Amino acid sequence: MSEREQILGRIREALRVAAPKPGLLSGPGQRVPAHEKRPTDFRPWLPAVGDSFDERAALFAKNSAELKTDFQLVANRNELQEKLLALAHAEGWKKIATHAGELTNYAFAVLGLAVVQTGGRYNLDELESSDAGITECDALVAQTGSVVVTTRSAGGRALSVLPPHHVVLARRDQLLRDLPAAFTALKQRYGSGYPSMMCLITGPSRTGDIERILVLGAHGPKKLTIFCM
């Protein structure tokens, strides 16, 4: 018998005795009635999010401030161009990395800097030495201040995590309300064939491993900038 069959066999054997339902022994302060069926809608318990775009944007901005993400709403392409140029100047970018996309192509065009494209095979050292990685995304999540990226929407796996500064270009209609909405969106978009990697990025890379003191840029980007147009 294969190891697989043996393990599955042991599992089935073990499960012949039913386990008590969870929560029966909880103390009074923690006791809530058991649900008849295991729940699938978590919205009533998760952190609350308002319905309108403005509420979502305000919450996203609040979460961003807390996470030390630089979040900027921009009205149109002109404003995006201005802000991008200002950022490139302030940070002293010389080389950027990006991938093909409607917004990224535009950014690449206005910046006019040396560029590493991660569309096809690329040179890892070139990517590593880029000053910023500019990507698009699948969604922004107001509830948590997160960006959803996948290998398809954000130019592969490394682009959004290897360069020291990650810049996200998003559209207004991508700003979703909460995590359940984000997973629904991913399922709708990719249900027929998932990319090999999807990621929920929430703030720049961080660690607290030394004396529980927050330090940004442990391994991934030290900075995260999000432009939402």
Add this chain to the structure above:
Amino acid sequence: MNTVAQTFKETARRMTRDLRHRSWIQSALGKYYVGRDEKKARFQNWQEARQAAAEIKWDAVNHLDKHLEEFVSKIEARGTKVFWASTGQQACDYIVNVAKKHRVRSIVKSKAMTGEEIHLAQALEKSGVEVVETDLGEYIVQLREEAPYHIVFPAMHLTRHEISDLFNKKLGSAPTDSPEELTMIARRTLRKKYCAADMGISGANFAVAETGMISLTTNEGNGRLSTSLPRIHVALIGIEKVLPTLDDLALFLPMLATAGAAQAVSCYNTFIAGPRQEGEPDGPNEFHVVLLDNGRTRLLADAEQRDTLHCIRCGACLNVCPIYKNIGGHTYGTTYMGPIGSVLTPHLRGLAEWKHLSFASSLCGACSEACPVKIDLHHHLLQNRRNAIRCKSPWWEKLIFKGFVILMNYPLLYRLGVKFGWLGQKFHGLVKGTRLDPMIAWTQSREAPPLALKTFKDYWRGRKS
């Protein structure tokens, strides 16, 4: 008494006297408590969320065969190689072989408690491969050649000065007392390792059955780099990690972060569905998932404690445990420390040798209250105690409790006993604190309460007459 228990007691004795350690851990966790409460308060209903999480895990674990098969068939369909391992040895052998076959020279490892559990790094190093831990805390304890102190904060017992000295000695960096600078030293060193590594190893926080994905949570980004750059990725996953649906992550990711690290959600939650797919620019060519049993099916067979397999390794129970805070993570001598470790280890490594951990608890229940998936931890400690006594109990203790039953079941005897005790107490002073003192375990650090001359029973009789 066996040696493991003896070592535990001796180390505990030393650690509990270490006042510097005591206040260090106390203050290290201080910020966590504040942050956790604040993040918990953002939930519209934390208790409901816990109950839901517990029910989902219950569903997952109690239909484990079905969910595992679904997970495997989905993830295999995208070209992932799945290996089933009954024991840690099998898992190590398999991974060592993959490394050999592909002539792997260096490996970057993202934090995986399963790796600690089966001593994977040691097995790989023995076969001549370099293994570098990439989680900053893990990297630090790896350089120190010691075990993690905590399942989430592996180096929380160390000061910046100790870390600076360590880096100075091992990496030749200039001494500094800035955590930021220390982190950057590690960043620079590890960057080179990522780019050069042939293989990345990770664990997984969840395995999603519905879509055939693993979910990997890190804050530093090391999880992403280790699974993006090397040409091979191996994920070592306990079989209990399955979650039925992708949507379930919408509940579990924020709960894991809130309970474990006082964050609303961790920085990188990465869902990996396979090796590099057609049309993708990067990512490993091969992706191996190793499903690890290593005693988990034995625990599954114990219906009473099956919920222990719900554990999402958030570490919340450690953070609130007064035992953990006083004796520290290394004293346990186990892979999983704190309350979950005390419940789990007897199952994974044998009750006879590890039962002392279940007795080393005041049963305060702070762990069960903190657990986001509502594992009845302190009840399980009680059950472990019962099971341990059933197997084997010291004759003198058995005698004491037989005596206890007789004393308590014959009220007259009980009353006489109390009077006798009152009398005996008069002479206690003669032996108090010496080896002849029958109460030495109490009196060596505490005064004993005096027995009353007139008990409540006496008072009640007096009232009636």
Add this chain to the structure above:
Amino acid sequence: MKISLFIPCFIDACYPQVGISMVKVLERLGHQVDYPEDFTCCGQPAFNSGYWDEARAVAEKVLAMYRNAEIIVGVSGSCGAMMMTFYKELFHSTPLEAEAKAHAAKVWEFSDFLVTKLGVTDVGAKFPAKVTFHDGCHGLREVGLKKQPRALLAKVQGLELVEMDAAESCCGFGGTFSVKFPMISTAMGEVKCDSALKTSADYIVSCDSSCLMHIQGLADRQKKPLRTMHLAEVLAKQ
């Protein structure tokens, strides 16, 4: 309402004034109390040590003794928890399971009984002192005592309550744990004493004499200026 008391063994033997205080308060509120004199112990020491058969032998007698009781009120959060929560586990899948559940439903801890069942917070007590409250673990997490004792203390004339840091963390007693692992138990107790001392309260008050026994024993040995008092004693003061 006929109230049957349960007075745990160590309160009977070491702290009778705690039981007597409870009787006084209940009678002051006009209730009749009854005490089954044959009650000795709830069986917790054996249960917590893993000797469930022995614990059951003692607990069976307890069930029989209170079979006809209407309401059972006890003066210890810990022993209360034993009867309310752990009896159900102890008698799980035994012929007495149903009775254990019925029994559990009748048991009240003193402060919970006053506040939740009787709706009383002012028992006419007067005690001019500064006190801090220690939440005994069993009372807090198994019985749900948090607001009740504080509501009662708030109505005691002249009393000032100051909360200590980590009032909810365990004092380290833990029954037989305190003698099996005295070093850990003592360290936990020291942490508790330190946070109590920081409040400069005159008394540590709690619903559990067992915690207080441990805290007082430790404070006395280390010559720390701490005094402990059970909530019932505070409420009996006039």
